[in-house]
Amino acid sequence: MNTHEKYIKRCIELAQNGFGTTYPNPMVGSVIVHDGKIIGEGWHKKAGEPHAEVNAVQSVKDKSLLKKATIYVSLEPCSHFGKTPPCCDLIIANQIPNVVVGTVDPNEKVAGRGIKKLIENGANVTVGILEDECNELNKRFFTFHQKKRPYIILKWAESQDGFLAPEKSINQERKPVWITNQYSRQLVHKWRSEEQAILVGTQTVVDDNPKLNTRDWSGNNPVRVVLDQNNRISKDSFIFDDSVKTIVFSKSENSNATENTIFEKIDFNKNTIPQILYVLYQHQIQSIIIEGGRQTLQSFVDSDLWDEARIFTGTNAFENGVKAPLIQKKNIFKTTIQNDELLYIRNND
Numbered sequence: 001m002n003t004h005e006k007y008i009k010r011c012i013e014l015a016q017n018g019f020g021t022t023y024p025n026p027m028v029g030s031v032i033v034h035d036g037k038i039i040g041e042g043w044h045k046k047a048g049e050p051h052a053e054v055n056a057v058q059s060v061k062d063k064s065l066l067k068k069a070t071i072y073v074s075l076e077p078c079s080h081f082g083k084t085p086p087c088c089d090l091i092i093a094n095q096i097p098n099v100v101v102g103t104v105d106p107n108e109k110v111a112g113r114g115i116k117k118l119i120e121n122g123a124n125v126t127v128g129i130l131e132d133e134c135n136e137l138n139k140r141f142f143t144f145h146q147k148k149r150p151y152i153i154l155k156w157a158e159s160q161d162g163f164l165a166p167e168k169s170i171n172q173e174r175k176p177v178w179i180t181n182q183y184s185r186q187l188v189h190k191w192r193s194e195e196q197a198i199l200v201g202t203q204t205v206v207d208d209n210p211k212l213n214t215r216d217w218s219g220n221n222p223v224r225v226v227l228d229q230n231n232r233i234s235k236d237s238f239i240f241d242d243s244v245k246t247i248v249f250s251k252s253e254n255s256n257a258t259e260n261t262i263f264e265k266i267d268f269n270k271n272t273i274p275q276i277l278y279v280l281y282q283h284q285i286q287s288i289i290i291e292g293g294r295q296t297l298q299s300f301v302d303s304d305l306w307d308e309a310r311i312f313t314g315t316n317a318f319e320n321g322v323k324a325p326l327i328q329k330k331n332i333f334k335t336t337i338q339n340d341e342l343l344y345i346r347n348n349d
């Protein structure tokens with residue numbers, strides 16, 4: 001690892017402190033180096049608050065050193081006025097001569113303009129250090145801006161014999177049948193807190209009445225998204241309790257909308273997945289976890305509109321019921337959570 005890579009790696013570490021709190025902004029870290037020593041560090045904590053470069057510059061005790069320093073930043077410094085002034089102007093005003101950038105910002109408002117402005121003002125700019133790692137850090141932000149859709153994570157739990165749920169008898173209680181252990185379930189709540197939205201199909205709400213929140217983990221509740229083309233979901237379901245912002249995809253206008261419960265009309269005669277993703281993009285949702293059931297998950301797989309899958313296999317067997325989705329099992333990573341097996345799959349382009 002060369003010197004530039006060492007400091008960009010530190011930028012990435014710093015940026016990760018903002019995981020889950022920077023939406024709609026990306027996670028960014030910055031390090032300022034003078035004479036082989038780090039003299040300042042910072043990261044972006046929250047949208048509306050100072051960017052990483054501002055925090056790094058502020059942390060430098062002897063500001064006179066800035067004129068001989070190198071600023072490292074995991075993502076291209078911004079060149080536009082958003083909620084805060086452009087970071088390029090700060091670098092230029094402090095006459096920092098060297099700028100090393102991990103990766104270019106895909107946001108149309110920046111997209112190379114920051115780098116151009118710095119060069120025009122005499123800075124020595126190096127771009128593309130640990131680029132893959134910097135892109136991975138902000139995979140949600142990059143997918144949102146480049147593909148104009150949220151980053152999509154499919155998640156389900158299946159039994160030893162490949163079922164999502166046992167057969168339901170009509171009189172069965174309206175709640176899920178657990179396949180995984182309590183630690184896996186807690187991990188799923190952590191994952192929910194890391195994404196901006198969570199989606200399930202109509203039948204899952206009808207059968208299980210899920211809350212879709214993060215009650216077993218501290219962190220934000222994601223926006224709940226449900227499909228309900230024929231208004232089959234009863235109004236006493238948890239998803240209609242107005243406790244969390246909820247988007248319901250339906251084929252007709254609905255008079256039950258409230259401040260927190262929004263109905264979005266789409267054409268169910270056409271492929272619904274691209275339409276759903278387009279509406280979510282318009283709602284500025286950068287990431288979503290799809291938690292079932294089979295038909296819903298399979299629609300995303302068959303449309304090839306997914307980025308990763310996280311699949312638990314529990315220890316029980318159902319013999320029959322709702323079959324698990326079919327998915328290609330390449331680019332996999334396997335681990336265990338006590339007796340549960342957890343498989344990660346990446347849908348690489």
Ligand SMILES: NC(=O)c1ccc[n+]([C@@H]2O[C@H](COP(=O)([O-])OP(=O)(O)OC[C@H]3O[C@@H](n4cnc5c(N)ncnc54)[C@H](OP(=O)(O)O)[C@@H]3O)[C@@H](O)[C@H]2O)c1
Nearest residue numbers: 156157164165201202203204272291292293294295296299
């Ligand atoms: N083990 C797990 O991880 C897990 C997770 C979630 C759910 N589950 C289980 O899975 C079972 C439900 O699975 P499921 O496959 O029967 O149902 P589902 O996927 O939850 O819901 C299917 C229904 O959702 C609507 N829908 C799904 N995909 C759609 C699409 N692309 N476009 C438009 N509408 C779409 C349709 O409703 P309409 O027919 O009204 O149009 C469809 O009948 C439940 O028993 C639940 O317990 C297990």
